[in-house]
Amino acid sequence: SQTIHxxxxxxxxxxxxxxxxxxxxxxxxxxxxxxxxxxxGRGLQLLFYSVGIGQISSEVPQNLxxxxxxxRQFILxxxxxxxxxxxxxxxxxxxxxxxSEAFFGQGxxxxxx
Amino acid sequence: xxxxxxxSGPLSVxxxxxxxxxxxxxxxxxxSFFWYRQYSGKSPELIMSIYSNGDKEDGRFTAQLNxxxxxxxxxIRDSQPSDSATYLCAVNMGQTGxxNLFFGTGxxxxxxx
Numbered sequence: 001s002q003t004i005h006x007x008x009x010x011x012x013x014x015x016x017x018x019x020x021x022x023x024x025x026x027x028x029x030x031x032x033x034x035x036x037x038x039x040x041g042r043g044l045q046l047l048f049y050s051v052g053i054g055q056i057s058s059e060v061p062q063n064l065x066x067x068x069x070x071x072r073q074f075i076l077x078x079x080x081x082x083x084x085x086x087x088x089x090x091x092x093x094x095x096x097x098x099x100s101e102a103f104f105g106q107g108x109x110x111x112x113x
Numbered sequence: 114x115x116x117x118x119x120x121s122g123p124l125s126v127x128x129x130x131x132x133x134x135x136x137x138x139x140x141x142x143x144x145s146f147f148w149y150r151q152y153s154g155k156s157p158e159l160i161m162s163i164y165s166n167g168d169k170e171d172g173r174f175t176a177q178l179n180x181x182x183x184x185x186x187x188x189i190r191d192s193q194p195s196d197s198a199t200y201l202c203a204v205n206m207g208q209t210g211x212x213n214l215f216f217g218t219g220x221x222x223x224x225x226x
Contacts, residue, residue: 032213043218044157044201090156094214100145100205102214104156 002027006091006105013112019064019078021108023091026072031093033074034102035066038088050074086112115140117204119217127225132189134220136202139183145205146178148187150198151219157201161187192224 003026013019025031032051036044046059048066056066063082067075074091091105116139126132134148145164149157163169163176163185175188185204189196202217 034214044216088154092214094205100213101147101159101162102149102157102203103159107156109154 002031002093002103004091004093004103004105006108008108009106010109011111013081013110015083015112016080019076019081019085019110021076021089021091021110023074023076023105024072025074025093028093028095029071030095031072032095033068034090034092034094035074035076036090036092038090040088044090048076081112083112086110115206115215117202117215117217119200119202119220121218122221123223124220125223125225126192128192128194130192130224132192132196132222132224134187134189134200134202134222136185136187136204136217137183138185138202138204138206138215140204140206141180141183143180143183143204143206146176146185147203147205148174148176148185149201149203150196151201152198189222192222194224194226197222197224 005024034049035047037047038044050056050068053068064078089108092102094102119136148161150160151157161174161176163178166178166180169176173190177186199219199221201219204215205213
């Protein structure tokens, strides 16, 4: 099965600082990759998804961006963080090798102060 | 618009009872259905997948799918306090080249000892 590596697990960043969260996938090829954000007690908000290298679709306009430089690498970035960017960020992978279920990374708890 | 809907709860059941979680979805052509369990502060973990109409049992968990009614449910028998979590329903709507995985907002389950 797939393994999703996501780091760091927790992050405290000042307002206005940059952000880079990285996600790598093992055990599959050509996956669809996703970045979600989850506010406390809330559902998953889809931020970005990618169906292939260099192909990024944005679901919600904001100051975040995503990139997929390699087939199994997905990066979430920001040039200047806002307080409202705080939340639990999850990377997920579907597809590849004929699998349709999603596997999640451990998540990153981001607190912008 | 593709949607997955769940009652947000909270759903409280006594220990040993059956917990019933429900989910409806909008795309009649959907083929893959999943239930995830998410403990507070953790990432979602896959507990059940179902692809055909009817019931699928795995230990204390039973997933039920009715494609004609666009309805999928999860039954947890002999509920335990360790089952207390948020349960997310997910539907893979199978679009190639686009986002194909849709999540409900989750149902929070509390099992009372």
